[in-house]
Amino acid sequence: TQQLLSGRGPRPKPFRVTNADRSVKKGIMADVLEDLMNKVGDSLSVACVGALVLDEDGTGVDTEEFFQTLPDNAVLMVLEKGHKWTPQTNSPSRDQL
């Protein structure tokens, strides 16, 4: 009965999360940042998740508030501790909308 009043909390959104060398990308659903942080470790076999950043420009997604502003299917990169984001070398009109 505790879930009768739905509409509470954010709804899960789809994200696309890649690893640091962009060799693997996974579709992952998450409702809050912590949820996504937990799931990316398993899904992408990252032992120690250091940070989530936007793939397009390396913007760090550190806060729940900013996380909630991301659109469906935002592309993120998971970084292990000590790793750094690097720009894509060849991206001709990669995410033209």
Add this chain to the structure above:
Amino acid sequence: TQQLLSGRGPRPKPFRVTNADRSVKKGIMADVLEDLMNKVGDSLSVACVGALVLDEDGTGVDTEEFFQTLPDNAVLMVLEKGHKWTPQTNSPSRDQL
């Protein structure tokens, strides 16, 4: 009698599934990810289905939740175990909306 109340569960959606070298593409209906995984093997003569990924960017579709967010006629690629997604070489205005 358990299925009298229909409307339960996801409705079947159309997908367009290509093989790894994009030489064959098939329209396939599926309601859940497992359903699609089973059907693509037969339809595209893939003996051992390793993964389904989005054709546009190689995002792995591993979870039922993420699968359910895909739109009608999403284009997927079926990969045999050990195979990898590669981007399309010539994609002028590939995902123009």
